[in-house]
Amino acid sequence: MSDADALTAAFAAADAGDPTPLVNLYSDDMTWAGFTTDGTQRVYTKGEFLEAFGILAKLDEARNEVVRTDVTPEGVVTAWVRAYRRLGDEVLDFTMVMAHQFVDGKVTRGADVCPPSFAEFWRRTGLA
Numbered sequence: 001m002s003d004a005d006a007l008t009a010a011f012a013a014a015d016a017g018d019p020t021p022l023v024n025l026y027s028d029d030m031t032w033a034g035f036t037t038d039g040t041q042r043v044y045t046k047g048e049f050l051e052a053f054g055i056l057a058k059l060d061e062a063r064n065e066v067v068r069t070d071v072t073p074e075g076v077v078t079a080w081v082r083a084y085r086r087l088g089d090e091v092l093d094f095t096m097v098m099a100h101q102f103v104d105g106k107v108t109r110g111a112d113v114c115p116p117s118f119a120e121f122w123r124r125t126g127l128a
Contacts, residue, residue, distance in 0.1 A: 011066045037127060092118065
């Protein structure tokens with residue numbers, strides 16, 4: 001299975017209720033440049049990255065679907081991820097772009113970019 005296929009399958013498993021493949025895809029020493037709920041970006045360790053996902057448990061609905069992947073000649077996997085978040089009547093439905101550096105089948109570095117609506121949603125819900 002290619003790295004892009006493994007990434008797509010891991011996201012699908014997480015959405016189906018089994019986060020284990022996605023958690024296992026990330027190297028223990030991984031770092032990730034990701035967004036905070038206020039719209040700023042910071043670098044996370046694997047533990048911090050997974051902890052930040054805990055906010056999704058506070059929502060009524062949350063989904064992440066890989067809708068497209070591309071692989072650079074050097075093996076960096078970019079993914080278009082359609083993300084859906086809902087808390088009560090507040091809905092966020094957007095596409096983010098994630099870049100994944102794989103080494104020996106594990107994500108070692110990554111980054112994501114979200115639209116401004118990402119931070120606006122968290123502010124409206126009061127969870128930011």
